[in-house]
Amino acid sequence: xxxDSMKICTTEKTxxxxxxxxPALLLATLLLHGCAVKRPVQRPDYPATPTTPTTPTxxxxxxYPTPAETPVPPPVKSxxxxxxxxxxxxxxxxxxxxxxxxxxxxDKAELALERALRIEPRNGxxxxxxxxxxxxxxxxxxxxxxxxxSKSFAGKSDQLKQxxxxxxxxxxxxxxx
Amino acid sequence: xxxxxxxxxxxxxxxxxxxxxxxxxxxAGLYCVNYISQVNDEIRQKFDGKRWSVPxxxxxxxxxxxxxxxxxxxxxxxxxQLAGYRQxxxxxxxxxxxxxxxxxxxxxxxxxxxxxxEKSTSLRITFxxxxxxxxxxxxxxxxxxxxxxxxxxxxxxxxxxxxxxxVLKSSEIPEILRQCLITVEDKNFNTHYGVSPTGILRALxxxxxxxxxxxxxxxxxxxxxKNFFLNRDRxxxxxxxxxxxxILLEYHYTKEDxxxxxxxxxxxxxxxxxxxxxxxxxxxxxxxxxxxxxxVAQVATLVGMVKGPSYYDPRKNPxxxxxxxEIILRLMLDDNIITQEDFTLAQKSPLSDVVxxxxxxxxxxAFLDLVRRQLTEQYKEDDLKSNGLKILTTLDPQIQWNTExxxxxxxxxxxxxxxxxQLQGAMIVTGRENGEVQAIVGSVNPLxxxxxxxxxxxxxxxSLVKPAVYLAALARGYTLASPxxxxxxxxxxxxxxxxxxxxDKKEHGQVALYAALAKSYNLATVRLGMDVGMQNVIxxxxxxxxxxxxxxxxxxxxxxxxxxxxxxxxxxxxxxxGGFYLPLRSIHSVMDSDDKVLTRYALEVEQxxxxxxxFLLTHALERVMHEGTGSRLxxxxxxxxxxxxxxxxxxxxxxxxxxxxxxxAVVWLGRDDNKPVSLTGSTGALRVWGKVMEAINSNSLExxxxxxxxWQRIDTTTLQPATAINRNSTLLPFVSGTEPVTSWSxxxxxxxxIEDGAKKVEDGAKKILESLNNLFK
Numbered sequence: 001x002x003x004d005s006m007k008i009c010t011t012e013k014t015x016x017x018x019x020x021x022x023p024a025l026l027l028a029t030l031l032l033h034g035c036a037v038k039r040p041v042q043r044p045d046y047p048a049t050p051t052t053p054t055t056p057t058x059x060x061x062x063x064y065p066t067p068a069e070t071p072v073p074p075p076v077k078s079x080x081x082x083x084x085x086x087x088x089x090x091x092x093x094x095x096x097x098x099x100x101x102x103x104x105x106x107d108k109a110e111l112a113l114e115r116a117l118r119i120e121p122r123n124g125x126x127x128x129x130x131x132x133x134x135x136x137x138x139x140x141x142x143x144x145x146x147x148x149x150s151k152s153f154a155g156k157s158d159q160l161k162q163x164x165x166x167x168x169x170x171x172x173x174x175x176x177x
Numbered sequence: 178x179x180x181x182x183x184x185x186x187x188x189x190x191x192x193x194x195x196x197x198x199x200x201x202x203x204x205a206g207l208y209c210v211n212y213i214s215q216v217n218d219e220i221r222q223k224f225d226g227k228r229w230s231v232p233x234x235x236x237x238x239x240x241x242x243x244x245x246x247x248x249x250x251x252x253x254x255x256x257x258q259l260a261g262y263r264q265x266x267x268x269x270x271x272x273x274x275x276x277x278x279x280x281x282x283x284x285x286x287x288x289x290x291x292x293x294x295e296k297s298t299s300l301r302i303t304f305x306x307x308x309x310x311x312x313x314x315x316x317x318x319x320x321x322x323x324x325x326x327x328x329x330x331x332x333x334x335x336x337x338x339x340x341x342x343x344v345l346k347s348s349e350i351p352e353i354l355r356q357c358l359i360t361v362e363d364k365n366f367n368t369h370y371g372v373s374p375t376g377i378l379r380a381l382x383x384x385x386x387x388x389x390x391x392x393x394x395x396x397x398x399x400x401x402x403k404n405f406f407l408n409r410d411r412x413x414x415x416x417x418x419x420x421x422x423x424i425l426l427e428y429h430y431t432k433e434d435x436x437x438x439x440x441x442x443x444x445x446x447x448x449x450x451x452x453x454x455x456x457x458x459x460x461x462x463x464x465x466x467x468x469x470x471x472x473v474a475q476v477a478t479l480v481g482m483v484k485g486p487s488y489y490d491p492r493k494n495p496x497x498x499x500x501x502x503e504i505i506l507r508l509m510l511d512d513n514i515i516t517q518e519d520f521t522l523a524q525k526s527p528l529s530d531v532v533x534x535x536x537x538x539x540x541x542x543a544f545l546d547l548v549r550r551q552l553t554e555q556y557k558e559d560d561l562k563s564n565g566l567k568i569l570t571t572l573d574p575q576i577q578w579n580t581e582x583x584x585x586x587x588x589x590x591x592x593x594x595x596x597x598x599q600l601q602g603a604m605i606v607t608g609r610e611n612g613e614v615q616a617i618v619g620s621v622n623p624l625x626x627x628x629x630x631x632x633x634x635x636x637x638x639x640s641l642v643k644p645a646v647y648l649a650a651l652a653r654g655y656t657l658a659s660p661x662x663x664x665x666x667x668x669x670x671x672x673x674x675x676x677x678x679x680x681d682k683k684e685h686g687q688v689a690l691y692a693a694l695a696k697s698y699n700l701a702t703v704r705l706g707m708d709v710g711m712q713n714v715i716x717x718x719x720x721x722x723x724x725x726x727x728x729x730x731x732x733x734x735x736x737x738x739x740x741x742x743x744x745x746x747x748x749x750x751x752x753x754x755g756g757f758y759l760p761l762r763s764i765h766s767v768m769d770s771d772d773k774v775l776t777r778y779a780l781e782v783e784q785x786x787x788x789x790x791x792f793l794l795t796h797a798l799e800r801v802m803h804e805g806t807g808s809r810l811x812x813x814x815x816x817x818x819x820x821x822x823x824x825x826x827x828x829x830x831x832x833x834x835x836x837x838x839x840x841x842a843v844v845w846l847g848r849d850d851n852k853p854v855s856l857t858g859s860t861g862a863l864r865v866w867g868k869v870m871e872a873i874n875s876n877s878l879e880x881x882x883x884x885x886x887x888w889q890r891i892d893t894t895t896l897q898p899a900t901a902i903n904r905n906s907t908l909l910p911f912v913s914g915t916e917p918v919t920s921w922s923x924x925x926x927x928x929x930x931i932e933d934g935a936k937k938v939e940d941g942a943k944k945i946l947e948s949l950n951n952l953f954k
Contacts, residue, residue, distance in 0.1 A: 089243035089323035107777075111292040114611070114780055115241065121610035121839070122881055130780070145757070145782050152755050152788040153881055 083125045083160075090120040097129060106136045124153035124160050131167055135174075143171040216418070217425050223406065224430065228438065229342060229454075231565030231770065232335035235548055236328040237572045238613075238765070239290070242302065243323040244312050247874060250281060250304045252575055257283065259574055260329035263465040263532060270470040271297040279304045282315055286467065288327035289772035291569070291765075300324065307874075331572060332539040334549065334561040339450065343457035344565070344770075347437040351469045354456065355436070356514045357480050361505055363397040367432060371398045371423035398423040401439040445479065446486045453486075463491060465532050473515055474523035475530065477505040491531045499528060542626035543603075543619030544572050547743075547763045550632070555776060556767070565770035571613035571763055576606050576840075579872040580616040581623040587865040588621045588846065595855045602846045603630035604865065605746045606873075609841050611780055612750050612759030628849070635739040636830045636847060640697045640806075640858065641823035642718070642736035644752060644794055646706045647694050649717040651790050653709055657691040657797060657909045658891045658917065663701035668731045675731060677703050680824070680857075689896050691797040691909065695805030697822065699735055706734035720785045722747040722758050736823060745834055746843045752794060753819075753836040755881065756786035788883040789912045795819050795880045796910050798835070807835070809859045810867040817877040818870065822858025829853050831861030837875040842866055882910075889916040 085091030093116035100109035113130045120126065131146035147164040154160040240256055242248075257274050262283065265273040274283035284299045299315035312321045335341070359366045365373050373396050380394035395403070402422040407415060426435060444452060445459040453462050456479060460468045464475055471479070481501035482489045491498040503524065510520045539545060548570055552561060560566065584602050592600040606616040619629035628634075650659075663685040668675045679685070679699045693701035706714050711729035718727060723744060727733060740748075743761070751758045759782055767776040798819035801807040806822040820835020831846040831854060844862040847854055854861070890906050892899040898917045899906035911917075 087322070088245070089241070092322040107774075108292050110779065111290075117611065117780070118608070119241070119243070121608070142781060145784055148784045149755075149757055149782050152757075152883065155881075155884070 085123075085125070088119075090116040090123065090126070093119070094123075094126055094129065097133075101129070101133065101136070106133050109133050110137075122153050124150045124155070124157065127153060128160060128164055128167070131164070135167060135171060138174075140171040140174045144168050147171070213421060213425070216422055217429075219406065220422060220425055221429065224426070224438070227563070228405075229340070229344060229441070230563035231342065231344060232333040232339065233552075233561045233564065233566035233568055234330055235332045235334075235545060235568045235570055237331050237570060237574050238615075239288075239325040239328040239569075241323060241325045242300075242309060242312055243321075244309050246309045247307060248304070248309055249307050250276060250279060253281060253302070253304075255578070256329070256574055257326070259331075260326060261461065261465050268299070271467060272465060272470070285324075286327045289567075289768070291768065291774045291777065294772075295325070295327070298324065328569065329574065331541055331570075331574075332545045335451075340452045340454045341448075341458060342441055342453075342455040343461065344441050345437065345455065345457040345468060347433050349457075349468060350437065350440060351471070351476075353473065353514065354440075354468070354471070354476050354480070356512070357476055357505065357509055358440070358483075359397070360508050360512045360514060361480050362400070362483060363395075366397050366436070369396055369398075369427075371425075371427035372396060372420045395419075396423065397439050398426055398435055401435060401442060402426060404442050404444065405438070443483055444486060445482055446490060463531050472523065472526065472530075473506070473509075473519050474502065474526040477502045477509065477523065478528075481505045491528050492533075495528050539626075540624070541572060541577055541617075542624065543617045543629050543631055544570070544577065544614070544763065546619070546626075546629045547614065547617055547632060551762075551764050551778075552767070566775070567768040567770075567772070569765040569768070571608075571615060571765055573606075573615035576873050577616040577618075580604055580606055580618050580869050583868040583872055584618050584844075584865055585621055585623065587868055591846070591856065591861055591864070597848070597854050597856075599848050599850070599852075600846060600854055601630060601849055602844065602862075602865065603634060603742045604842065604844045604869065605631050605742055606840055606842045606869065607746060607750060607761060609753045609836050609839055610759075612754070612761045613765075614761055614763040615840070617763075630845065631742045633741060634845065634847075634849075635741055636832075636845060636851075637736060637825035638738060638740050638745060639736040639823035639825040639830060639832060641745055641821055641832050641834055642733065642738065643694055643697065643702055644798065644821055645718045645721055645748070646702055646709065646714050646734055647690065647797065648721075648752075648786065648790060648794050649709045649713045650690065650705050651793055652717070652786070653713070654915075655690055655705075656911055656915050657689065657793055658889075658896050658911075659690045660687045660896050661690055661693050661701040661705050662686070663688050663693060663698045664704075665700055666704060668703070668707065670731055677732075677735060687896070689891070689893065691800055692805075692893070694797045694821075695800035695803075697801075697806045703731065703734050707731065718748070720758075721749075721751045736825070742843045742845045745832070745845075746841065749834045749836070749841055749843065751785055752791060752798070753841040754782070755788050756784060756791040757782040758785045759783075788881070789885050792880060792883055792886060793910055793912070795878075799878065799880075802835070806857075806859045807833075807863060810863055815877070816870070816875075819878050819880070820863075820866070822863055824857040824859075827853045828855050828857060831856040832858050833862035833866045835866060837870055837878050840870070840873070840875045842869060844869075885913045886910050887913045887916045891917070 085094045093112045097109040097112035097116065100106070100112060110130065110133050113126055113133065116126050117123070117130070127146055127150035131143045131150060134140075134146055135143040147168045151161055151164045154164070237259070240253075254274070254276060262272050262274050264275060266275045268275050268282045268284055271284045271286040274281060281302045281304070282300070283302075285295075285297050287297050288295055300321075301311075301313050301315040302309055303311040312324065313319060314321060333341070363369075363373070363376070365376055369376070373394070376396060377394035399419050402419050406422060407419060441455040441457065443456070444454055445456070446453040446462065448462065453459055457468050459479055459482070460466050460471060460475075463479070464471065466475070478491055478498060481498065481504070482491075484501070488494060489498045489501045506515070506520055506523055509515045510517065515523070548568065549561070552568065556566075584604050588600050588602050592598060600621065602618070602621050604616070604618045605614060607614050617631050619625075619631045619633075620627070647655075651657075663679070665676065665678070665684055668677075677699050680697070684700060685696075685698060688696075688698060688701055690705070692698075693705070711731065711733070714734065715727045715729060723740070725744075727738060730737070747761055750761060759780075762778050762780075764776075764778050766774055766778065768774050798821060799817060801821055802810065802818050807818075807820055810818075816837075818835050818837050820833060823832030823834070824830065825832075829847055829851055832844065834841075834843045836842070844866045846856060846861045846865070856862075888908055888910055890899045890901060890903070890908050891897070892903055893905045893907055
């Protein structure tokens with residue numbers, strides 16, 4: 001729509017000739033005026049002039065912030081993942097891992113997940129499940145980092161992001177206790 | 178004077194010697210008792226304790242198999258042979274394989290993984306030209322989604338000259354071997370008390386009749402004592418000691434215990450500095466078979482070798498061996514251990530089933546060296562040499578072979594080209610997302626066990642340091658399109674003036690940040706680094722994974738610091754894995770001789786940089802390969818990688834570090850005496866790197882794009898936003914909100930124009946309205 005309006009406004013002479021289009025023209029004018037005012041002029045100056053660093057960001061992992069407003073969740077259990085893996089070697093290993101989690105054998109689950117990740121290293125769900133295993137093994141700091149790793153592969157999966165955020169919060173809570 | 182009576186004389190005469198005799202007898206008895214108790218202690222101590230020093234064995238990673246996996250039949254067979262598999266048709270027992278066209282049948286062997294034992298399985302694998310198309314259980318016909326092969330033994334930790342054995346349990350000894358050994362070596366084993374007087378007499382008789390030694394009178398127990406407790410002296414006192422010990426051994430332990438110990442102790446051949454002891458290892462060493470897979474003829478061969486492992490060696494002296502085997506087979510037939518049919522069949526079988534002596538053991542010195550270093554952080558040297566530990570590692574033999582081959586060939590070509598006979602090199606390949614060391618080469622002659630350059634060579638890193646400088650800048654608000662001045666400068670440091678120069682000795686004026694990195698401009702980098710601050714650059718290098726001290730000299734910005742290829746690998750691992758620090762691992766787990774897991778080296782990650790920043794940096798590193806110092810690399814297929822070249826002063830070191838979809842690899846080339854090698858990063862190391870990536874068929878890089886990324890087209894000269902019609906423009910990623918705004922919406926001038934235009938239209942409309950109004954008036 002904006003582009004169309006543009007065409008109209010840049011062809012001023014044509015507009016004069018077609019007086020019958022007056023109302024439309026008026027509308028367009030108003031719109032454009034509005035657009036022009038609303039454009040973000042407060043953006044950082046371009047080209048960016050390097051500023052002296054103010055806030056050192058290192059070494060304070062995790063640097064990847066998690067939303068503060070996520071609701072306080074109940075502890076995440078394995079049955080909360082509704083992830084059905086692709087059929088294939090990594091998927092089968094993933095299922096083996098979730099079965100081991102259900103049986104309470106976290107060491108075995110971890111080994112199966114490492115194998116699954118060797119075949120499909122950028123599957124966010126596998127990383128998340130690994131984080132769950134670490135949580136059960138009471139390695140809370142590692143849980144958080146694995147969740148962050150999982151989130152870095154989450155792409156557009158809001159569900160996976162939320163699961164990770166919840167687990168991060170749980171792990172933080174455990175660390176504070 | 179009173180004369181002594183004759184009786185008195187007589188009694189005195191008898192009493193003195195008798196007392197003396199009794200005294201001597203008692204003394205001797207006491208000595209004997211003392212001696213026996215000493216020997217007894219010695220026996221119990223040694224037999225109850227750890228009987229043998231078994232060196233730790235190191236295994237390669239187990240080969241995972243699944244349909245769709247990239248693997249050729251040839252590569253697979255190479256891997257099977259490394260793991261000690263033998264070819265046989267039809268495949269009958271564990272450790273055997275057979276290839277027919279594009280199908281390979283095999284039977285895996287039991288193996289205890291940290292997750293538990295995986296039982297031997299009969300597999301049928303079908304291949305297309307370069308991948309697995311089908312995988313099934315050959316017995317049940319069931320299709321499998323995945324499986325893995327028991328891993329290859331690639332080495333062990335032991336002194337230079339040592340005994341090696343695979344210790345068998347009593348339950349693992351096949352009956353035929355047990356009977357055969359008793360028949361041949363000690364017929365009365367099950368009834369005697371350690372020594373066998375009838376046996377000795379029989380041997381004496383037989384030897385006298387033959388006029389030479391044809392039979393030994395020693396029992397199995399005596400032989401065990403001789404090998405286990407005593408040295409090889411043949412004195413009478415030794416013989417007595419041997420007999421005493423044999424009787425004591427029989428007194429304390431069961432026949433079963435003694436027999437099993439004998440079977441594991443007996444010497445059966447020599448493999449260089451390694452002495453082959455026990456039937457378990459001999460069976461593997463001569464036939465690549467587990468002990469319970471041996472044929473009748475093979476059992477007879479091994480039992481025959483007890484008498485003289487070298488004289489009856491089936492490889493060196495096949496004729497002696499066959500003659501001896503014949504004798505053994507006849508004895509077995511006479512004692513009804515085998516049937517006439519078995520006998521005839523065994524008699525006919527040739528010795529061709531003896532596999533040639535392989536040399537896969539300790540074949541990867543640089544990798545084993547790395548494993549040893551990692552292990553000695555936790556284990557004592559003695560534990561590694563004697564406790565029979567199992568060490569499961571991350572070595573990928575396929576990648577290792579390819580890396581070795583390429584580094585050898587490429588450096589030889591480069592050495593000829595540059596007339597550098599002393600060109601050396603090192604390379605490391607790791608898994609991009611897990612930090613597992615898959616291959617490591619420490620010399621252009623990979624079999625050299627000497628100086629491990631991949632770990633120990635400390636060399637100037639040159640431009641390899643630059644990604645850290647640019648990452649520090651990105652973290653402080655710079656974008657890939659930020660203009661940097663590539664113009665000469667002088668920096669005062671400790672009263673001295675330092676004037677860095679570009680490699681081409683030119684200045685390039687205003688350049689975009691991404692281009693300065695891609696083209697590895699020194700002047701732009703130094704300006705950027707000084708602006709970001711030395712301390713920030715150092716903190717970034719450390720966050721990337723470097724653990725040593727760094728001095729804040731400005732020359733650090735151009736890499737005037739020395740590091741090993743392994744240290745570089747650790748730094749680049751953090752970039753390759755999206756900003757997550759992963760400690761490099763060469764060991765997966767350590768298990769004890771009972772297959773209990775002692776240590777697990779688990780996958781651990783730690784976020785050090787945001788995925789967005791690493792995504793931007795990775796994009797710039799991809800530009801290195803497209804348009805920068807890495808663009809020299811030509812591939813037969815279209816491949817996209819990310820990486821950085823490094824060249825030190827006077828061309829002394831040629832580096833390349835880069836990653837693909839699955840692998841990170843670091844190459845260093847140079848001379849041990851640090852003299853120039855006339856190679857830059859891109860004319861030297863990059864070539865080797867490219868060859869290896871091609872050889873291992875490493876896929877193009879697919880960087881995972883975080884959500885917060887916005888793409889924007891930029892004019893490459895003005896560094897202003899541009900449209901797609903602009904030929905001198907390029908598309909760059911930005912962290913959302915930091916991208917320059919698009920041409921039609923952002924720049925003030927354009928807005929002004931639009932507003933002016935709109936006003937004109939408005940004015941025009943007003944005029945028309947007015948005239949209309951006037952008209953109606």
